[in-house]
Amino acid sequence: MEEKVACGCAAPAPVNTERRKIFKIAAVGLAAGMGLQGRSAHALETVPEALRHATGDLLVEEDAEGEPAPLKVADLRVGKPLLAFPYHPESKLVRSETRLNKVVLLRFKEEDLDAETKALSAGGVLAFSAICTHMGCDIKTFMTSEKVFACFCHASKFRPLERGSVAGGPAPRPLPVLPLKLDGDTLVIAGPFATPPGFTAQA
């Protein structure tokens, strides 16, 4: 078998053009409009560092407009998921350029969390990647009866109380958990996703 590159993918111009656009976005902090393209881009490592979530980032509600206001424990109601993006506490850069940064927050009563889960939570609030590990749809539904996140697209289910483990459906791996900590009553990202966020590509 001879592997042959059959397209103009090695052509430098479009790649550089796109790269410049991304740098520009990073520099001016624009949140919408442009996008990342390309192969294997499901790995967050392909996203420029300035656009990735970071330890110490605060969280802002997904659809909030204007200067970001940090989400606090009291902004969440028990059992009601909320979508959020990380943002840099000083530059206020909201890292919404890539969906891979999108987070789903869910608050529990602290006594419902086991020790391992509690260590990842802040004030009873847990954070997970909001991108389904099956086909990349937004995770924003919590089924209270089964205590699982459910994905609309193909009904994958994840257990937030068991570090995002798969409870059903086609998802091939857990929903990545994002550790949180508290600064006063403000939610702060305490570390990277436990596993890479994004859909699971097939070879």
Add this chain to the structure above:
Amino acid sequence: MKGLMKGIAVCAVAVLPAAVSAALGDYAPVTDARLKNPEAGNWLQYRGNYAGWGYSPLSQITDKNVGKLQLAWAFATGQKEGHQSPPIVNNGYMFVTTPGAQVIALEAKTGKELWRYKKELPGEMLQLHPTNRGVALYGDRVYVATVDAHLVALDAKTGKELWVKQVGDWKALQYITLAPLAAKGKIMVGSSGGETGVRGYVAAFDAQTGEEAWRTYTTAAPGEPGGDTWPGETYKNGGGSIWITGTYDPDTNLAYWGTGNPAPWPTEGRKGDNLYTGSTITLDVDTGALKSYFQYNPNDAWDWDEVSAPLLIDTEVKGKKVKTAVHAGRNGFLWVLDRDGQKLNFVDAYPYVNNNTIKSIDPKTGRPTYIEERRPGMGKGNVHFCPSLWGGKDWTPEAYNPKTGLFYIPANNNLCAELPEPEPTKYKKGDLYIGYPIEAILTGLRWESGKKDAPKTMGEIQAWDLKTGKQVWAHKFPTFNWGPLLTTGGNLVFGGGTNDRMFRAFNATTGKLLWEAATPSGVTGVPTSFEVDGEQYIAVQSGWGVDAQRMQGGVDNLVGYQTVVPQGGTVMVYKLAK
């Protein structure tokens, strides 16, 4: 940042064999004349012919000998999810597509891989329908439309990528699942996305250059005919998506396309007929001009996309010769339209599955009157309706056999749904635009009203005589049916679609089950038939996923246990034992 450079190289790779098999002849270019009058031994397009029949005239495999059908070869595609595309065959070359924007070219006789193309998909995108429904062949090229809303032209012999055109914006959740339609130098595609607030369209591209020739939207803007059927600017995200390849009448140069549901699902914000959603529309292939339409579901409230294009059949209807366009509707009626002349005129409609939602159909215009309490909406609480969201028949194609004169429908009966009060919804680019709580939709499948236990049968294959408007036979399955149909000159109907992984052959005249064989996964692929070196083959992809899997989830929710159907795609090719 080095990783970034590597990561954003937009690229696709074709893997070529060292040498093309000596047994294969030259590739025969696909012309308009061949598409119009396809040879019996080839399967050149989605449904075999422009009229959408799903019919092969081949008659070596018959109702008498089909019991001797056995596997000739099988080929693993390496992909999971729904494998729905037909194995399309030209002169010994076979082309299949799979989920993951992949095209595989195979030697039709042996299954030997000739080349493989896989378009890399943006890692950030989400896939509501991870599938692909096939290629179009035209000239010496293969065309595939991808789930990230691009159209790609490939060299049929080598798989070399010749051009890639962006058709829609995947970030706005426009995506393409259909096999393109090729005619008169144009490659036509349309956008899916009825649940993501797209404004549906059919777009045509120059087969040679990829330049866009025209684009016709399926929701009417103010000032256009039908523009007054949408309040304000609701047409802009009004749905009417295009999921399935159109049929085509070369005599009139009109392509027939089925359109999807209006968006969002609740009707309160879009009072009016919402033209041209839930309809068949006809477009002039040269210009894209919309010439006529017939709307099956004015102001739809049930997610009843009418996406499969009508089959074009010249037949007798109740003693009168009619050039018909026939469509088994998601709304549970079999619609017969007259396509002769300037308009698509209503002829008749027959309920083919239980429907408790349509009170009557105007005998002159074909316009349905709904039972209002069956229409979900504000202030109505939980509303139960039949057929379900997936309808009497979803995208899975029907078939027509000119030798038996029968029209075959892969149906789902005795399945209903329930929707609660709508929730406030606002269009947001890149998000779902539905208007009901997602949890309620995931658990919304119901048996018929008042029935506690599962029905004895759900899936059906039905045969209808268009001349009389009567059902001739129905084969019923204990589980639902998601199987596209093939019918042949050997008096056979082939289909899979059930969760027991079976692929089956039926007597086309009587409906008697004649042959079945288990496949590696479940069969939701479009079956085809072709001939190489004087031998007839039957081909289909096995590969469960997408809406069959969703419906299984709905049924499992009702019965209280989980049904596992293994995933993974395989091209299955059968022939008679010697």
